[in-house]
Amino acid sequence: TTTIRVSPAALGFTAVAHSLEDIAVVPAGYSVTVMTRLGDPLAAGVSAYANDGTDGNFAQRIGDHGDALHFFGLSAAGSRDDSSSARGLMVQNHENLSTQYLHPNGPTNVSTGPRPADEAKKEIEAHGVSVSEYLDGGDRTWSYVADSSFNRRITPMTPMTIRGPAAGSAMLVTAYSSTGDAGRGTINNCANGISGWATNLTCEENWAGYFRRDAADDALRTGSELRALARYGVTSRTGNYAWSTVASTDAMYQKWNATISGASAADDYRYEPNQYGWVVEIDPYNPASAPRKRTALGRCGHEGAFTRIAEGQPVGVYMGDDSRGEYLYKYVSNAAFDAADADASDRLAVGDKYLDNGTLYVARFNEDGTGEWLPLTFGQVPNLPATGTYPEYVFADQADILINTRLAADALGATPMDRPEWTAGNPVTGEIYLTLTNSNASKRPLNGTDAANPRHYGDPKLSGSTSYGNPNGHIIRLREDGDSTAATTFAWDIYLFGADATDYPADANVNVSGLTTSNDFSSPDGLYFSRDTNPAGEINPVLWIETDDGALTDRTNCMLLAALPGHVGDGGAKTLTNRDSNGATAQQATFAGAAATAASLRRFLVGPVQCEITGIDMTPDGRTLFVGIQHPGERGNAAAPTSHWPDSQGGSAAATVRPRSAIIAITKDDGGIIGL
Ligand code: FEO
Ligand code: CA
Numbered sequence: 035t036t037t038i039r040v041s042p043a044a045l046g047f048t049a050v051a052h053s054l055e056d057i058a059v060v061p062a063g064y065s066v067t068v069m070t071r072l073g074d075p076l077a078a079g080v081s082a083y084a085n086d087g088t089d090g091n092f093a094q095r096i097g098d099h100g101d102a103l104h105f106f107g108l109s110a111a112g113s114r115d116d117s118s119s120a121r122g123l124m125v126q127n128h129e130n131l132s133t134q135y136l137h138p139n140g141p142t143n144v145s146t147g148p149r150p151a152d153e154a155k156k157e158i159e160a161h162g163v164s165v166s167e168y169l170d171g172g173d174r175t176w177s178y179v180a181d182s183s184f185n186r187r188i189t190p191m192t193p194m195t196i197r198g199p200a201a202g203s204a205m206l207v208t209a210y211s212s213t214g215d216a217g218r219g220t221i222n223n224c225a226n227g228i229s230g231w232a233t234n235l236t237c238e239e240n241w242a243g244y245f246r247r248d249a250a251d252d253a254l255r256t257g258s259e260l261r262a263l264a265r266y267g268v269t270s271r272t273g274n275y276a277w278s279t280v281a282s283t284d285a286m287y288q289k290w291n292a293t294i295s296g297a298s299a300a301d302d303y304r305y306e307p308n309q310y311g312w313v314v315e316i317d318p319y320n321p322a323s324a325p326r327k328r329t330a331l332g333r334c335g336h337e338g339a340f341t342r343i344a345e346g347q348p349v350g351v352y353m354g355d356d357s358r359g360e361y362l363y364k365y366v367s368n369a370a371f372d373a374a375d376a377d378a379s380d381r382l383a384v385g386d387k388y389l390d391n392g393t394l395y396v397a398r399f400n401e402d403g404t405g406e407w408l409p410l411t412f413g414q415v416p417n418l419p420a421t422g423t424y425p426e427y428v429f430a431d432q433a434d435i436l437i438n439t440r441l442a443a444d445a446l447g448a449t450p451m452d453r454p455e456w457t458a459g460n461p462v463t464g465e466i467y468l469t470l471t472n473s474n475a476s477k478r479p480l481n482g483t484d485a486a487n488p489r490h491y492g493d494p495k496l497s498g499s500t501s502y503g504n505p506n507g508h509i510i511r512l513r514e515d516g517d518s519t520a521a522t523t524f525a526w527d528i529y530l531f532g533a534d535a536t537d538y539p540a541d542a543n544v545n546v547s548g549l550t551t552s553n554d555f556s557s558p559d560g561l562y563f564s565r566d567t568n569p570a571g572e573i574n575p576v577l578w579i580e581t582d583d584g585a586l587t588d589r590t591n592c593m594l595l596a597a598l599p600g601h602v603g604d605g606g607a608k609t610l611t612n613r614d615s616n617g618a619t620a621q622q623a624t625f626a627g628a629a630a631t632a633a634s635l636r637r638f639l640v641g642p643v644q645c646e647i648t649g650i651d652m653t654p655d656g657r658t659l660f661v662g663i664q665h666p667g668e669r670g671n672a673a674a675p676t677s678h679w680p681d682s683q684g685g686s687a688a689a690t691v692r693p694r695s696a697i698i699a700i701t702k703d704d705g706g707i708i709g710l
């Protein structure tokens with residue numbers, strides 16, 4: 035192949051307009067191929083998906099709500115080949131469900147139970163991770179291989195090992211593992227990370243809500259346990275989807291009930307919630323390998339795990355914890371990265387070396403554009419003082435700090451952020467970007483802004499508590515001091531603010547970045563730099579931004595934007611005048627170095643009705659872009675689907691056709707590099 039160097043890179047497509055159509059819209063000169071969809075078979079002999087609620091066997095089908103994805107290259111001979119753009123393994127997370135479309139007439143007794151076993155089994159198995167082989171039949175005519183021996187489903191029941199400093203903790207003992215170093219399954223897998231040795235890091239995000247704890251459980255727990263359970267939100271009396279109400283003793287259903295019931299932790303699932311909330315490493319090339327939960331990276335609502343790899347430096351992993359008011363974390367390995375490990379055949383053993391021994395930090399963003407990484411290390415974390423409700427939380431050891439990462443970060447005084455979602459690193463400069471998808475008036479009130487989360491506005495168009503505060507979100511970025519992964523200080527600025535450019539074409543306190551209708555967006559979530567092996571990325575890689583609802587869905591479906599973002603410190607100091615929802619009061623917020631420009635930002639794609647755009651990767655040659663279309667039609671029901679995508683992508687579909695999450699492959703009709 036010919037190496038094309040572009041310096042400086044320039045966006046080379048015509049921006050896509052707002053769209054409320056039930057199709058994925060791409061720029062002129064580009065085409066869309068629908069790839070793996072909800073329910074597609076992953077093994078020989080599995081029936082084609084009927085998509086009428088009668089299908090079973092999701093342990094051998096593509097799961098629901100496809101989220102983060104990555105293309106791991108395969109050679110023609112079927113072995114790992116990082117440079118391959120013609121054949122690969124697509125690894126995709128399956129975060130959650132649109133249960134209304136999974137059963138003939140929607141779910142039965144979903145709020146309180148009893149749930150039918152067959153419905154619950156289907157819902158459980160539709161979560162997790164899929165591995166499917168993708169093949170270019172020539173000139174980017176992509177299809178997937180339904181009977182590939184590499185295809186795999188990892189579900190909430192797949193055996194896994196627990197590694198790192200918390201492995202073996204008494205707080206990880208369950209009826210499945212009396213030694214606290216094994217478990218089964220992964221759930222609510224959201225964003226991802228890719229190691230430097232060709233493994234996939236899947237992140238467990240909103241796992242807490244799946245668990246049930248009966249009222250009787252409260253009296254059986256210590257005050258400190260209750261404090262931790264409340265901090266993580268393990269407070270539901272039914273659990274999402276009420277799976278534990280199935281009339282069965284099978285662990286598949288009963289492990290979602292964390293109520294203390296037996297004589298010891300090994301007799302029940304009291305600590306089962308502690309087995310979730312981790313980053314999990316998967317070797318996609320070895321379908322028989324048990325994934326490993328990496329406890330050194332902490333336990334939270336893990337969104338993503340961008341991994342920074344540089345020869346001779348430690349491995350860094352940057353991780354958002356996605357809830358309003360949560361924190362940004364960084365893990366730094368003890369070992370410096372040895373390039374020889376990149377090609378090792380026992381990839382999970384390399385993971386043991388770099389991901390089980392290191393230091394976890396949480397970020398504090400100072401008002402002056404500097405920041406600090408605070409170590410979550412036993413002996414350096416103060417105990418949490420008592421509150422009116424709970425006793426003092428005394429950290430017992432490093433395992434306790436890692437299992438209760440949020441409590442430890444609270445104790446250190448980390449900076450609460452406006453919902454930290456994906457992380458991504460500029461492969462050329464090492465700068466780290468973080469989406470802050472949005473916040474509301476209670477978590478980001480007028481008198482509660484700070485330099486890193488500086489915006490609060492009240493918009494008369496919006497209603498509801500989530501619709502003002504910082505409803506459109508922003509993107510922050512940082513540069514480690516000395517460009518060192520191990521740095522404990524950094525510089526930061528705000529790169530971009532979301533806004534509705536129709537309502538606010540010129541209000542510098544709301545549309546801070548000067549967006550227009552060709553690039554306005556709300557609630558940034560997915561974030562990805564074109565690969566550094568992409569020829570187009572050698573000089574100035576394109577940053578891709580995906581959105582998840584927010585305050586713009588009255589004008590357009592969710593979208594993907596392409597950007598040439600510049601660098602930390604481009605913009606100089608900025609001041610906002612904030613106002614409340616009545617416009618009656620105002621407060622100054624000053625923040626560091628915002629690059630308040632939209633000159634190099636263009637909308638590349640708009641998705642179908644009621645979808646989120648999430649999950650993105652390119653082939654190494656930059657000529658195919660894979661994008662995830664998640665939960666189209668999520669607010670419809672079985673009798674009246676509100677989207678018929680992807681069947682509608684061709685222009686029409688019957689009104690009864692149910693929507694399906696799916697991956698699309700986007701190619702340029704002239705075979706060129708995507709976006710340029
Ligand atoms: Fe699963 Fe925070 O998005
Ligand atoms: Ca997300």
Ligand code: CA
Pocket residue numbers: 455471559582
């Ligand atoms: Ca989101």
Ligand code: CA
Pocket residue numbers: 582646664665
């Ligand atoms: Ca979603």
